[in-house]
Amino acid sequence: MTGPKYQMHLDAIKQYDPDLFNAIEHEKKRQMDGIELIPSENLVSQAVLEAMGSILNNKYSEGYPGKRYYGGNEFTDVVENLAIDRAKKLFGAQHANVQPLSGSPANMAAYYATMEHGDTFLGMKLTEGGHLSHGHPVNFSGKWFHNVQYGLDRETEMLDYDAIRKLAIQEKPKLILSGYTAYPRSIDFKEFRKICDEVGAVCMADIAHIAGLCVTGVHENPVPFFDIVTTTTHKTLRGPRSGMILCKEEWKEKIDKAVFPGLQGGPHEHIIAGKAVCFKEAMEPAFAEYAKQIVKNAKALADELLAGGCTLASGGTDNHLLLVNTIKSKNLAGKQAETTLDKAGIYCNKNTIPFDERKPWDPSGIRIGTPVLTTRGMQESEMKEVGRFILEALDKPNDDAALSRIRSDVKEFCAGYPFYV
Ligand code: DSN
Numbered sequence: 001m002t003g004p005k006y007q008m009h010l011d012a013i014k015q016y017d018p019d020l021f022n023a024i025e026h027e028k029k030r031q032m033d034g035i036e037l038i039p040s041e042n043l044v045s046q047a048v049l050e051a052m053g054s055i056l057n058n059k060y061s062e063g064y065p066g067k068r069y070y071g072g073n074e075f076t077d078v079v080e081n082l083a084i085d086r087a088k089k090l091f092g093a094q095h096a097n098v099q100p101l102s103g104s105p106a107n108m109a110a111y112y113a114t115m116e117h118g119d120t121f122l123g124m125k126l127t128e129g130g131h132l133s134h135g136h137p138v139n140f141s142g143k144w145f146h147n148v149q150y151g152l153d154r155e156t157e158m159l160d161y162d163a164i165r166k167l168a169i170q171e172k173p174k175l176i177l178s179g180y181t182a183y184p185r186s187i188d189f190k191e192f193r194k195i196c197d198e199v200g201a202v203c204m205a206d207i208a209h210i211a212g213l214c215v216t217g218v219h220e221n222p223v224p225f226f227d228i229v230t231t232t233t234h235k236t237l238r239g240p241r242s243g244m245i246l247c248k249e250e251w252k253e254k255i256d257k258a259v260f261p262g263l264q265g266g267p268h269e270h271i272i273a274g275k276a277v278c279f280k281e282a283m284e285p286a287f288a289e290y291a292k293q294i295v296k297n298a299k300a301l302a303d304e305l306l307a308g309g310c311t312l313a314s315g316g317t318d319n320h321l322l323l324v325n326t327i328k329s330k331n332l333a334g335k336q337a338e339t340t341l342d343k344a345g346i347y348c349n350k351n352t353i354p355f356d357e358r359k360p361w362d363p364s365g366i367r368i369g370t371p372v373l374t375t376r377g378m379q380e381s382e383m384k385e386v387g388r389f390i391l392e393a394l395d396k397p398n399d400d401a402a403l404s405r406i407r408s409d410v411k412e413f414c415a416g417y418p419f420y421v
Contacts, residue, residue, distance in 0.1 A: 006419065
């Protein structure tokens with residue numbers, strides 16, 4: 001089974017700006033000729049690309065539908081309302097703000113809507129699966145607010161809800177954040193809701209990675225019972241590179257004010273149009289099949305790597321991603337594993353593994369995921385092949401000739417799953 005085949009139209013760029021055209025063409029070729037395993041990436045449909053490249057780019061629309069600070073917004077209001085209505089329906093949300101430019105700005109707006117400078121919130125450590133914007137000291141979220149970080153259970157490398165509850169009782173945070181960027185297991189959002197209720201904290205999740213799984217029931221969807229949920233729209237949700245905030249009615253005014261005029265100016269209506277398309281696509285039955293297949297593929301890839309002697313954080317996966325401890329598996333640091341796979345046309349990112357003793361710039365592992373390959377139409381049998389390519393490459397980090405041969409094999413394999421032609 002292969003995915004759709006989309007024809008890109010870059011005629012004007014080709015004629016006017018050949019240097020740029022060549023760069024885009026090479027990037028398209030790279031995307032099509034390689035095995036893309038970065039779990040936060042995806043391939044969008046032609047309709048999403050067309051929306052992003054549309055003349056909606058030309059319009060200033062500061063404000064919200066019906067309350068703009070510029071004239072001439074009758075049609076951008078239609079666009080933004082389509083995105084809002086579809087987002088609410090798709091996620092079961094009482095309110096949706098579709099203007100955040102990406103994930104970090106969405107988180108920033110959510111914090112500003114709920115906390116004052118110096119207030120305490122709980123978030124997961126970056127090294128154990130959190131995100132910079134979840135309270136890391138180098139990030140605004142850790143500088144402006146008092147962040148207390150929770151981690152994983154050392155034994156299981158999974159969330160320990162009792163430990164989080166204890167920390168919450170001790171710290172009395174204003175907000176507790178769940179949702180991660182490198183956590184391969186399911187999150188018990190109901191347990192987070194209970195903890196928040198026990199300590200009177202705002203219950204927030206950042207579901208950027210798993211949004212596509214949440215809207216299809218492949219992972220529990222926290223939106224109906226959480227106060228505030230942020231997400232990006234370009235990961236498993238397979239939409240334009242952007243962000244969004246979903247919240248309960250009681251947070252609507254504060255969230256909207258935090259986004260505009262609090263943080264942002266004119267919304268990017270062309271990208272909001274891309275979100276409207278993406279939400280429509282995500283309501284199709286085919287998208288539910290896609291989301292199920294992402295997880296089946298991740299599990300199949302995990303099995304192949306485990307059979308090949310790899311060590312995976314927490315021993316496996318429940319979602320779209322895996323964390324491979326490359327030091328334990330192949331005596332390779334994450335950085336070298338990433339470079340080795342790159343040479344073979346296999347793309348991933350170096351990543352810390354739970355309780356990593358190495359630094360994030362050269363950690364002990366890599367993070368890989370299946371959203372892109374699943375979009376290309378690959379299934380479990382193809383994951384076996386992908387696993388074999390990974391293992392073969394990781395066994396030959398210093399053999400450029402072998403890596404180059406694997407790269408050719410990868411290219412031939414990928415040719416069977418065209419997407420952009
Ligand atoms: N950079 C994203 C990721 O790769 O997970 C998170 O923002």
